[in-house]
Amino acid sequence: MTMAAAPDLLVARNVCKTFFEPTRGEDVEALRDVTVAVRPHEFVSVIGPSGCGKSTFLRIVAGLDRPTAGEILVEGRPVVGPGADRGMVFQEYALLPWKTTRANVEFGLRLKGVPRGERARIAGRFIDLVGLTGFENRYPHHLSGGMRQRAAVARVLAVNPTVLLMDEPFAAVDAMTRQRLQEELAAIAAAERTTVLFVTHAIEEAVFLSDRVVVLSGRPGRIIADMTIALPRPRVWAALAQDAAFVDFRERLTRLIHTGGAPVGGHA
Amino acid sequence: MTVAAIPLRRLAATRLGWLADLLPFAVGVAVWQILSALEIWPRVLFPSPAEVFRAFVADIRSGVLPFNLGVSLRSLGIGFVVGAAIAVPLGYLMGLSRASRRFFDPLVNLLQAIPGLAWIPFAILWFGLGQGAVTFIIVMSVFFPVLHNLLTGIRMVQPVLIEAVQTLGAGRAAVIAHVIFPATLPNLMTGIRLGIAFGFRSLVGGEMIASTDGIGYAIFNAQQYFQSARIVVGMLAIGITWLVMDRVVLRPIEQRTTMRWGLMREGIERV
Numbered sequence: 001m002t003m004a005a006a007p008d009l010l011v012a013r014n015v016c017k018t019f020f021e022p023t024r025g026e027d028v029e030a031l032r033d034v035t036v037a038v039r040p041h042e043f044v045s046v047i048g049p050s051g052c053g054k055s056t057f058l059r060i061v062a063g064l065d066r067p068t069a070g071e072i073l074v075e076g077r078p079v080v081g082p083g084a085d086r087g088m089v090f091q092e093y094a095l096l097p098w099k100t101t102r103a104n105v106e107f108g109l110r111l112k113g114v115p116r117g118e119r120a121r122i123a124g125r126f127i128d129l130v131g132l133t134g135f136e137n138r139y140p141h142h143l144s145g146g147m148r149q150r151a152a153v154a155r156v157l158a159v160n161p162t163v164l165l166m167d168e169p170f171a172a173v174d175a176m177t178r179q180r181l182q183e184e185l186a187a188i189a190a191a192e193r194t195t196v197l198f199v200t201h202a203i204e205e206a207v208f209l210s211d212r213v214v215v216l217s218g219r220p221g222r223i224i225a226d227m228t229i230a231l232p233r234p235r236v237w238a239a240l241a242q243d244a245a246f247v248d249f250r251e252r253l254t255r256l257i258h259t260g261g262a263p264v265g266g267h268a
Numbered sequence: 269m270t271v272a273a274i275p276l277r278r279l280a281a282t283r284l285g286w287l288a289d290l291l292p293f294a295v296g297v298a299v300w301q302i303l304s305a306l307e308i309w310p311r312v313l314f315p316s317p318a319e320v321f322r323a324f325v326a327d328i329r330s331g332v333l334p335f336n337l338g339v340s341l342r343s344l345g346i347g348f349v350v351g352a353a354i355a356v357p358l359g360y361l362m363g364l365s366r367a368s369r370r371f372f373d374p375l376v377n378l379l380q381a382i383p384g385l386a387w388i389p390f391a392i393l394w395f396g397l398g399q400g401a402v403t404f405i406i407v408m409s410v411f412f413p414v415l416h417n418l419l420t421g422i423r424m425v426q427p428v429l430i431e432a433v434q435t436l437g438a439g440r441a442a443v444i445a446h447v448i449f450p451a452t453l454p455n456l457m458t459g460i461r462l463g464i465a466f467g468f469r470s471l472v473g474g475e476m477i478a479s480t481d482g483i484g485y486a487i488f489n490a491q492q493y494f495q496s497a498r499i500v501v502g503m504l505a506i507g508i509t510w511l512v513m514d515r516v517v518l519r520p521i522e523q524r525t526t527m528r529w530g531l532m533r534e535g536i537e538r539v
């Protein structure tokens with residue numbers, strides 16, 4: 001990151017995180033020296049084995065956790081806490097149980113002071129987009145796991161954040177729905193020109209969605225590769241699944257994760 | 269239990285559902301009637317349902333029961349409102365600020381185990397004999413269960429819900445209004461229930477010692493004259509009052525909030 005370049009929207013600079021584990025009475029190093037830069041409208045995925053610090057990294061970007069060292073910059077300003085410019089979809093949905101689907105999706109807009117009619121229109125559009133039309137008046141405990149996840153995605157999309165943070169948002173949905181949601185997310189992100197930082201441990205998902213894939217090693221998470229996914233958009237599974245370039249990216253990333261990154265210099 | 273449960277549930281689903289609601293009371297009265305008919309104990313020690321019913325009607329006709337009930341409910345109402353009005357804001361303050369928690373927690377714990385009734389001597393010295401003293405000990409009895417349950421509720425709020433709304437742009441006020449308050453509602457309702465229940469205890473005990481009016485005094489007074497049926501009338505008046513409050517106020521609130529949101533259920537049948 002020299003001074004001349006850097007039209008980066010989001011920069012994570014030398015982020016380190018060490019947790020103190022009270023039950024074991026010792027420190028756990030979760031992230032070591034993670035540096036990532038995301039350009040406007042870019043879709044970047046972070047992949048890595050379970051427990052490598054992906055969620056921790058996203059939480060630090062969201063401003064929910066403080067890094068032990070390093071910093072996060074959004075549009076050049078250091079992140080000091082959570083804010084609507086970095087909306088997050090959590091691994092555990094985190095819908096408000098006392099609000100209906102519609103009220104959950106409208107919630108961020110309501111906080112922004114968007115007038116009622118406008119709110120309903122925007123929320124309706126995103127509810128439709130994630131396929132929850134007809135379930136607007138249900139409370140979360142009457143939605144299926146996959147529906148809850150989709151509602152959580154719609155809730156954040158409605159706010160139109162500068163950077164959309166997503167922590168394995170499709171982990172709990174069935175394979176078919178998952179592919180449909182991935183296609184829709186890719187299309188929405190492209191149409192809305194959303195900048196997305198996406199965490200997953202599904203390699204295919206990362207390749208399908210992303211402009212770039214950042215690979216973290218096992219704990220402590222360090223960056224072992226940063227691969228540009230040069231595949232044309234729009235992306236649809238029917239065309240990509242058998243595509244030679246797609247398969248090649250997938251295989252290279254799989255090897256990287258399995259070898260832990262060391263010998264295979266897989267930079268694109 | 270299971271044997272009776274099936275037809276009961278079917279009955280409850282029909283328009284005659286209220287019959288199912290009355291059944292437990294009918295059984296209770298029947299058992300009571302049988303026991304008193306056996307005359308195991310002298311009648312003054314174990315009045316029959318019929319005697320109690322006659323005393324009940326007489327006490328309503330004479331206006332004694334409505335008057336005493338009115339006096340008692342007024343003390344209970346004022347005591348509850350004052351106790352809760354201090355406990356609820358203090359609970360949210362303690363739950364949301366470490367400094368206030370560190371200050372108030374030791375004081376609260378010091379006073380928590382002291383029964384409301386233990387305040388009676390001072391209540392009489394400060395407020396004189398009468399409903400003022402009774403109301404004071406009701407305040408002391410309502411305060412702690414409401415505060416304690418609310419604090420437990422605040423401690424149990426899922427952090428991820430707070431974090432999620434923070435990334436949607438929620439500040440402190442929005443987090444409190446849209447996450448912490450609704451999330452603590454089940455515990456707040458439990459605190460209110462216990463507060464009222466503890467309030468009733470202190471009410472009756474307080475009136476026996478410190479007052480010359482109210483249901484508690486009426487029970488005490490009836491005992492002085494061996495009017496055992498009137499003792500039962502007083503006891504039943506308290507029970508019925510609670511039942512009505514529960515059905516008319518507390519349960520509908522819960523059905524419209526915590527149960528509707530899936531935070532609480534009627535019970536667990538499928539085990």
Ligand SMILES: Nc1ncnc2c1ncn2[C@@H]1O[C@H](COP(=O)(O)OP(=O)(O)OP(=O)(O)O)[C@@H](O)[C@H]1O
Nearest residue numbers: 019020021028030049050051052053054055056057
């Ligand atoms: N609050 C915390 N306190 C202590 N240790 C923590 C805390 N949060 C995370 N960790 C530890 O940090 C490491 C990284 O956790 P993290 O949740 O970021 O992993 P992850 O890559 O998201 O895993 P997964 O793919 O399973 O979701 C783990 O070893 C975890 O135990």
Ligand SMILES: [Mg+2]
Nearest residue numbers: 054055056091
């Ligand atoms: Mg995770």
